[in-house]
Amino acid sequence: MNATRILLAQRQPMIRFVGKRVIPSQIDHTPHAHPASPSQSLPESFASYRQKAQQHGPLNRSSSTFAGAIGAAPGAALGPVEPKDGFYFDRAELPARFQRLAFTEAEIEAIESGGASLFA
Structure with missing residues (x-):
């Protein structure tokens, strides 16, 4: 325990601050536009x-x-909402080749067994 105290007493921080810590006497707190603002005005x-x-x-x-x-x-007071041509709101509205395929019984069994039924 004494060795730890000796080591800690000799420890120096790796960060070195230049100069004395001083709080600025004049700080401008007036609101101003963000430097990346497109209009540069509030x-x-x-x-x-x-x-x-x-x-x-x-x-x-x-x-x-x-x-x-x-x-x-x-x-509903906003009026009907219709997708543009070539756009769909639901996957079920897509042509048959893009719709979800139904799982077969073998696939369902493989999923439920965690894949073990494929090797049994």
């Missing part, structure tokens, strides 16, 4: 930001049906 207010913001579509709806709130109307 919005005037949060309300003006929300007018232009998009999250899966515009956050602001001018239609009276939506009353300016997300979720104020049911999804």
Whole structure:
């Protein structure tokens, strides 16, 4: 136990800090735009930001049906949703060659046995 104390007393950290630790006297806390911001300017207010913001579509709806709130109307009120030509919403709508194949009894048995039925 004494040997450990001697070793710890001689230990020096590998990191060396240059200079004395000082807290800056003047720190600028004023808000500023992020350096990678495309506009390099801050919005005037949060309300003006929300007018232009998009999250899966515009956050602001001018239609009276939506009353300016997300979720104020049911999804059916948005109108029918149809996929474009060549696009499908479900795998079952694909042509037969791209649909899921049914498992055979041998495959089901192999899966349930963990593959042991293939060698028995």
